[in-house]
Amino acid sequence: MDIFGQPGFAVLQGLITGVLTGGIYALIALGIVIINKASGVFNFAHGYMMLLGGLLFWTFFQNQQLAPIVAFALSGALLAILSTGVRYPATWTRGGRVAFISVAWAASGFILLQTDNLLLRAIVGTALGTALLGLLIERLTIRPLISQPLFTTVMMTLVVGEVLLGVTQLTWGSVERSLPIFATTNALGLPQAYPPIRIRDVLGGTVVIKTELLIAFGIAVAAFTGFVLFFRYTRLGLSMRATAENADLAQAVGLRVRAVLAVAWAIAGVLAALAATLHGSSTALAITLPGLALRVFPAVLLGGLESIGGAFVGGLVIGLAEKLGTVYFGSDVGEQLIPFVVLMIVLVVRPSGLFGEKRIERV
Template structure:
């Protein structure tokens, strides 16, 4: 009898164990041990650690921009977009094509401008094209875009590339929403996520067919490439300045410029969501599409605009990354490494995406510096992803969803 009672108590205690709390405390203990070991390694090579920190923040700016694009789609439609990396690749290649050559087909340029204009004026419904005002707007847009994308002078190639890349990115976003996502509205979210995986493979195949598999160097920052040697000193007191072992920090000016542009793009889109009517409408649509439609919001047009803006973010990230690392088949891997940044910050938080991107960038460069290999690129982001999913699945700034049964 006593044996049965003790067995029941043992089962009861095992059932009531909070395994999530055990995991949290275990990870916290491992984190303390890791920080102690990290402190010892930093003391051995302070310059390398500081260099890795600066590089990590700069690289994190690109990750943040990628993460914001993924959060953008999730906020508007509730879909985790696995095709974002491929969107970066194709839109960056379009930018590259307009930047590096003037020998392009006028038929292709007219089709690019015309189809984009038609999809733009018909974001809500195909019948909107039949409205004379919309048809005139589409015609004028097509003419202006064709003129800007065919500027003949070489010193205007940046303008030509910006217009061509923007047009191509918007076309990609609008076509994805119109022909891939909109027909699946009302279906389970998992179906739409699988569609983004299919689009990822499709875009990668198209990019190899049109531009090949050889990486292309984008030289938009070629005139700005230089290395800044920043001297580092530590002031101990007012009577002496002691030179540290850090000596100098090397920073590439093109990387700094890419980081500044990433932050500027993030600030612009954050203000867009907070203070513009379209941004507020997107936020309302993400909360409840049926309620948004009942109050007169054009949900279809809002979702189309969200995909177009996400494509512009993909273009920006792809161009900034390609300027320093080249445009090639490995570019979509950047988006995969940004997934932990999205989950770390929270699927609904744009600010969290920015912070998460910088954290992932720091983890990557620190791991590379500490282990002397590409462990940071290949391992660190995914280790952080596993930890986040265990400790805080909703992210640092994510909202916990309560489902009523």
């Protein structure tokens, strides 16, 4: 059976792969939207944060030994986040807070240095490392630019990307690396991918679904849901939304606006690493990963710059458009042209996106 001149199973394959990769795109878009919501800065460096985060995960996951100084630095990041970013329940005494921070610090240090479970160590280490990265970027490059024109902040995030690229190349080089986290070990002790799921005889062919991609999609959706709940029900999430709505008013009711901005960058850093890891587990970690984030920018604009739900819809739409475009016109059109054509259409037809705030001035 043919659908618009292409065999039906190929179109179905495109649809399924599109939705599954769209989940990862949504996670990338969420990282960009969170920063934009909190501080009004569009983070062009997100792709480079992803690259660094993914390679950090790879390092923790592969290396057996970890220098104590690295573990110490990363636990220090946890300490910084817990002592500045989190707003504790009012009933907690000072002693209770100190005890909580100390226990968390000790636990993370123990996991980083002692555990044999590489996956757990990689998750803790990468989360702390990328949160630290986000905090550093915010403190060193974005905060000094308060009250500067838009052009300066755009330029700054572009250039931060260059610096992160330099750091990445200095440390890891530009070798492509596989990240077999969703895999079993075969008889030789080498990682082996799970067999893909095959659906036979659908619409005149076999549809193949990569198991890693399916798991990655599941984790992406779970993480996305987690963040939506975080923004709706937790104190920190609510104060982030309040800051995004009106920073002056938020400050007037006693929210610590600067801490909230710092935490937004830390969360975006963790999200970037998560998206890179999920993407890397289904393909590989390559130096071209920042290009993926560029293709997600249209998703952010399509969903609306401030809309978290929009990020999800936008990610899925771009994923679908890319994969279906690949089925119909080949991968050079699907991956290199279609996202940017979508971007142009969004800008001309509805610049505020599907769910964004309508505040575009026309002169």
